[in-house]
Amino acid sequence: MFTREATVDQINIVTSGNSTAQQVYAWLHGRILRGELEPVARLSETEIAHQAGVSRQPVREAFIRLTATGLAEVRPQRGTFIDRISIKAVLSARLIREAVESDLIRMVSAHPGDALLDQLDEQLAAQRDASEKQDVEAFIALDDRFHHSLAVAAGHGDVWDVLEGLKSQMNRLRYITARVFDHQKLIEQHGAIVQALREGDTDAAEQAMRLHLREVLNDLPEIAAAKPEFFTE
Known part of the structure; x- marks a missing residue:
């Protein structure tokens, strides 16, 4: 099993009817579906927040949604990882x-x-x-x-x-x-x-x-x- 860090590209959070957490979730959701973020790769809350130009709270909320939909998993003391298919x-x-x-x-x-x-x-x-x-x-x-x-x-x-x-x-x-x-x-x-x-x-x-x-x-x-x-x- 490997636990390489997932790399992320710049995301532009815009003012819209969707919350910041929803936008971060939609962006990560799309990247996981497309395979840009591969199974068992580690998601860095700090890195994603930095790339998105947002605080860590909406990123944390996005992680929770990804976990609820079976696309990510939280491993105690280790972090959040892209779940397997x-x-x-x-x-x-x-x-x-x-x-x-x-x-x-x-x-x-x-x-x-x-x-x-x-x-x-x-x-x-x-x-x-x-x-x-x-x-x-x-x-x-x-x-x-x-x-x-x-x-x-x-x-x-x-x-x-x-x-x-x-x-x-x-x-x-x-x-x-x-x-x-x-x-x-x-x-x-x-x-x-x-x-x-x-x-x-x-x-x-x-x-x-x-x-x-x-x-x-x-x-x-x-x-x-x-x-x-x-x-x-």
């Missing part, structure tokens, strides 16, 4: 997503409409472009936008917001796999979903969605074997 949490989030999104895609497939199909086609083109540029952050954002668009089209955009709150651990894995594996398979799976919608084939659309969301079951064992120090059961 929970395999159980990843698998649970995947199971919930499949159950929910397979229903959503069936709702959409009844009457997808040309506007939605055009929107999804544009998103697929943007995904291909992001993949060619090896822009992992853009690619994952576009992946999320694709699924969000389907939830909105089904009349349940709020459901996606609920799912987003459940899949932090899955998102951490997604950033790792997006840097390691070819994006083409995911793009093709999205394409199969769109094609099924275009053909009005409800069963094919649901099957394509389930296949897509089960891809993590193929990726997870390989990544966990390659980086065992990043994961916990």
